[in-house]
Amino acid sequence: MITTEPAAAAKRALVIASEVHGLSGCRNDAELIGSALRGYGFDVQLLAERQATRAGILGAYEDLIEASRAQDAAVVYYAGHGGRIQGGLRAHDEPEALQFIVPTDIDDTTSDDFRGILSDEMSVLQWRLTLRTRNVTTLLDNCHATRMSRDPLPRGMHVRGWETQWPVAAVRQRWADVASQVRRLRADHPDHCWYDDNPHAVRLVACGASQQAIEDYVAEFGSVHGLFTAAVVTALENGTDLTWHMVGERVRNRVLTRNTAQRPDCEGPTNRLLFSETTRARPAAVPVRVDPATATSWLDGAALHGITVGDEYLLCAAGSPVPAAGRVGVVVDVRGGAALLRMRDHAPVPAGQEAHPLSSRRPAPTVRLRNADLLPHEWLDRYRAALPGLRTEDDPPGDDLAMLTVGTAGVMLHDAAGRSLYERPRPFTEDTAARLGSDVDDLAHAARLRQLGPDSFAAPLEVPVAFDAIAVRAGGADGSVEDAVLHPGDRVRMRVRNLGASEGPGRTVYAHVLDLGVGGRVSVLNTAEPSGIELMPGETRALGRLPGGEDPGLPLSWPAGLPADGPRFETLTAVFADRPQSMANLVRAGVGNVRDFVVPQIDAGQYTLVKVTFLLCPGGPVCEHV
Incomplete structure (x- = not known):
């Protein structure tokens, strides 16, 4: 005993x-x-x-x-x-x-x-x-x-x-x-x-x-x-x-x-050190798939991860600490939904490697700087280094992702609609410059995921699927989440379904549900099955079902540190794939939260997705909804 x-x-x-x-x-x-x-x-x-x-x-x-x-x-x-x-x-x-x-x-x-x-x-x-x-x-x-x-x-x-x-x-x-x-x-x-x-x-x-x-x-x-x-x-x-x-x-x-x-x-909390509650932050990485027939190396899920030609990655053995320097691969082509990786030294890549991002050729997100004349001159260059897409009001107009407003007390970050992302101005410090870079990266990452649709994948999943999201309102009637206005304290019940014929040889699919929250937060909700919720043909599964069968639904909350000044859009995205994989590297903390980047295990495959979008209102005096 x-x-x-x-x-x-x-x-x-x-x-x-x-x-x-x-x-x-x-x-x-x-x-x-x-x-x-x-x-x-x-x-x-x-x-x-x-x-x-x-x-x-x-x-x-x-x-x-x-x-x-x-x-x-x-x-x-x-x-x-x-x-x-x-x-x-x-x-x-x-x-x-x-x-x-x-x-x-x-x-x-x-x-x-x-x-x-x-x-x-x-x-x-x-x-x-x-x-x-x-x-x-x-x-x-x-x-x-x-x-x-x-x-x-x-x-x-x-x-x-x-x-x-x-x-x-x-x-x-x-x-x-x-x-x-x-x-x-x-x-x-x-x-x-x-x-x-x-x-x-x-x-x-x-x-x-x-x-x-x-x-x-x-x-x-x-x-x-x-x-x-x-x-x-x-x-x-x-x-x-x-x-x-x-x-x-x-x-x-x-x-x-x-x-x-x-x-x-x-x-679970896989970023813990062994047999400890101590955690270690780490950057995202993508597994490298080696095709033995052609000795070529590939990064799969290019659309999901925003991989483009010219991106550079540092390679190391999966499960190893990330080295300060090492072998570098460059994306030379994207085809069939996968990115072809070629090593700078032209040597073959052994099996079991993962690729850590070094640089990206994606255009930097545009951030419009307002009241630039109030910014101390020595800080302008530092902010440009942290935000390569920074543009002043004198630059030509564009598709701005966010706005950076300078005041006497510091800087404020706003989304494209002008809503504040900080509760109070951030001072002119190195930490603020670094945080601005991280926050804008998170906003751009979430915006890219919101733009994905079924046509985004070169190899679409040829299995009929469905995603149901039902709002469970505190003290109110249940209803569809799509285009609804929800508040903290409301809950969302979710089901993923494989609509393929249950009779015959139908195909199994694996479902992931992403929450693209307000403030650039991205969460993976299928934590009990991180490689995907397995769905046999004709099968329906619920997310969040507790042991014993109760399905209370996902509780909604307003992010700490985000101004509660009005409703903002939130999107639930179900991604269906033809094989098990993890999408944990898509997670982002968003503005005003503690960061915890996690490393993925993505495989090649076919994808489709289903999205529902709603307004999350913080409630309180700004709420105009009955």
Whole structure:
């Protein structure tokens, strides 16, 4: 049993191995990961065989919650089968499918006692754990949702996923119990609710929702292991001062070299240093795709990322610190939605590289400077360096993105309609010049994304899709978000749909929802599935659904630091793609917020998008809406 430590921060790990129904590497994995965690100072509790029953796993998790205190580090690891119950559950507010892990007593399931542990049960336990400490990491080496139709596997490989018929009534009871727990948690901790995914826990998972997590003989360790676990341990033992994003990139690349159908993913606050709440800011990057047939290098999603001919990128291995200098590639062509990258030294690019922007040939956004005569002369050159598109009132008129007004107390930034973006003037300082450059970049980035449409992509997605956004007004009637006027406190319920035929070989698509907010803020809302919400043909999924099924909707708020002087436009954009990928590098904090740039994992593919736009009014004395 895990015991409570003294007041000093402790490190505790719950390691679970459920080696049933044909698996042979789970105990090996548990011992391997346990050894790696002990190297990081963790007290490890290992559950296997008769200890890894449903009751044993839930009891040990409860002990971990009870023992944990603020600042402690907690890790939960599971190796075993994953299962999926699909169909026959469409009563009340149940989803089309439920996922679960498989304890060692799964065969003791009866018509009224389901021995699997639903993923939503695990989510509730994780929620309760993060109420005790926010330094939480979950590692899952199992299939999240095994499909009945699978590609043949090479000899020796085994899938960590299992399907059979499960008692619907018993599963529904587990689901109802989860819903009751969530209602109590929301009532007891109203300030600790979250949208779509727990923001305080890092989750590193072996594969996507419909992919196979594989175990096989790993020569490096001399025994059978999950490909995911072997990659995680290698990353932990061969790196220092890493973030979870960097570990996730290393794990993904290592696993994909062994099994191209298994794509690990990393979710949550992945910019944290390992087993810590300390974060590290980093610039955006785009993965480099190498075509082995032609030995050419490509950056995919050119329209999404605004990549143009002449852009320059610094290349380094994915998951590595960004070097101060290194190999530089130049975009020499954009075709089929992808940018062709050519190295200055003309040498080939190895697999597993990512490209960090150095310079862009996109025209600098135009910012109109007003009252330039009030600006101290020595600051004009500094502002021109920070804002290459700065123009005075004497310059020819153009399509201005923003306006910079100079006063005796400092400078104010306004949008193109003349609305203030700062609550008060910023002083004439170097920090102000740097901040102006960042704020204008964010405004330009958001404006570019707003201009995208289905025709923006050279390779459009040939699958019918839909995006529904319903406004849930505080004290009012529900209705469509399109062209509505909404206020802080209102919520938006969102659904993404694959309208392809559910009968036959239809295509799976992956949906992302971006919030292009006021003040240039850009957020990715599908945080629980950062590589995209998987939609089988005919499937509908809701964003933000809590464990237990409740869908409260996305809460709207007015950004801190942005003047509440009237309504401004906000746009929700659903991007649909034909394969899993992350769009996290599109995130921007916008004006007046703390910045946290994140690194992507973008793949080649086809895209389309659907947009809805509404007015967000701050309320208060400026509100003229009933």
